[in-house]
Amino acid sequence: MLEIVDLHKRYELKTGRPVEVLKGIDLTVPDGSITAVVGPSGAGKSTLSRCISLLEMPSSGQILVDGRNLSELSGRALRDSRRSIGTIFQHSALLRRITVAENVALPLRNLGVEHGEMEARVAELLERVDLLHKADAYPGQLSGGQAQRVGIARALALRPRILLSDESTSGLDPRSTHQILRLLTELRADLGVSIVLITHEMEAVRAAADEVAFLDHGRIAEHGRVADLIGRGDSPAAGQLLPVHPVERVPGVRTVLRVSLGSVPVDPAWFGDLARAVSAGVSLLGGTLEDHGTRPLGRLVIGLDTDDQRQVAAAVAVLDAAGLRVIVEGGADVPVRGRPADADLTREVAGVAA
Ligand SMILES: Nc1ncnc2c1ncn2[C@@H]1O[C@H](COP(=O)(O)OP(=O)(O)OP(=O)(O)O)[C@@H](O)[C@H]1O
Ligand SMILES: [Mg+2]
Known part of the structure; x- marks a missing residue:
């Protein structure tokens, strides 16, 4: 389970003036559940994503994974904890000079996993995203949707408890988007991971998310179950979710x-x-x-x-x-x-x- 408690993130501009990008975010994503985070450009979605994955440290507040506060760790403990969070990047971010299998193996190799075990795990992961037949291909030989699925396999390599996806389906055609979303919904059911789906596509929210949080100017403006918000019909969120x-x-x-x-x-x-x-x-x-x-x-x-x-x-x-x-x-x-x-x-x- 992922719990975000009163999360603040401030940046200092070159002028020395501080800007507060996240202004007290509270959000809980239970095991086996998908929460979408939507909001206008500049609302703070990617900043929230980077804070959750601990690529950036919050200015204050807590990030708890299965009850453990990751935001107060540092050094080795922080590196270890990062493993419990898998990130799927917008443009898959695969290394182009190594094969699909080697890309997926990378996090395992960095961890020093023994060769035989690594090969078995990579095959299992590629099977999971239905791309075992592309193991020896290079990223340049994949479609956008396939590359994104390899990115998901890589994000799953270290058996994370949380999966973070920041616009992982933007720019994909509807069929590939559908495949990715179906894969994510299967993963939350099969592996019980908590998924944070950052997107600007309301169709993706309706298709895959259990809950949705509307982020605006660094605050959560509305949050609830997708069906409840649409069913209420009288909120700005309902209008955006299903125009x-x-x-x-x-x-x-x-x-x-x-x-x-x-x-x-x-x-x-x-x-x-x-x-x-x-x-x-x-x-x-x-x-x-x-x-x-x-x-x-x-x-x-x-x-x-x-x-x-x-x-x-x-x-x-x-x-x-x-x-x-x-x-x-x-x-x-x-x-x-x-x-x-x-x-x-x-x-x-x-x-x-x-
Ligand atoms: N390192 C930084 N220093 C200063 N300001 C920053 C920094 N990173 C982000 N910001 C500011 O924080 C705000 C939120 O940015 P963020 O990238 O989180 O928005 P977003 O919701 O992901 O937008 P988009 O939908 O365009 O991806 C923006 O105003 C941005 O300029
Ligand atoms: Mg962003």
Whole structure:
């Protein structure tokens, strides 16, 4: 388990002026769990990553791995402890003049692991990332996704308890990204490692992370389970995690219901129930739904051709009973702005909801 307690990081600029880049970060990543860290450029994500991997020492605060405070160690003890943290770098950072197998063997060689044991371990690691057939290739002969998987094998060489990934999928095509994320989710399940996934890709967060922390100006602005944040629907995080294009004013629509499907299991009959509960037109204006393991995760925008308060209350009651979160925008002048909902998306969503 990784625990970060009240972590601060200050740098001193050339002018002598101090800048505080991390301003009291508290974050816990349990064993076998993936926490994504997202946030705008300059928020402090990579600084946090370097502090966790102890490439840089925090100005204050604690980094605990399985209860051991690594931030107060130095010298040999610090070097030993670094082994419990494996880092996957953005551009895999493989040495180009040695083979894939030699790259993966590097951390073991540095540790003085005996030759036979090293070879067996390297084969096991390459097998794990499905690249044993590339053992004798050079990094220049690999695709970006393959190189990144070799980077993962190398990060796992010393059996770390924590895996850190700073933008390891950025720049990869969707298929390679998917492969990497699937590999990471397998690793957390099989090896029980805690994974910190730093990314700017919300798709990656939705696909792989259990929890997500939004970092802004060195502070955690929001943090929670991915499904909970999307399901709440009313937070800035939900909007970023699963954006819904605003829809144009639709003739006849007098009330808009913004519905969120999140961590609570929902009876799929809710859409039909809603249509039956209201004696006015019910239309799907837009939205996004994704399969998230056992249940759909998403946000939908539904229009009602009425602003009668009893009808609206009946609609909300159906949604409440189904366990859905809903935000009502109503009145004669429904504030629906922006570009039209994507017709294909609306069809797709309608297909899922039906
Ligand atoms: N060694 C340093 N000295 C001074 N300032 C630094 C140093 N390293 C980082 N910073 C500053 O800290 C802030 C956070 O940088 P960091 O690289 O952690 O951001 P980031 O969230 O990873 O951004 P990006 O999404 O662009 O990778 C930036 O304003 C950066 O200029
Ligand atoms: Mg960065």
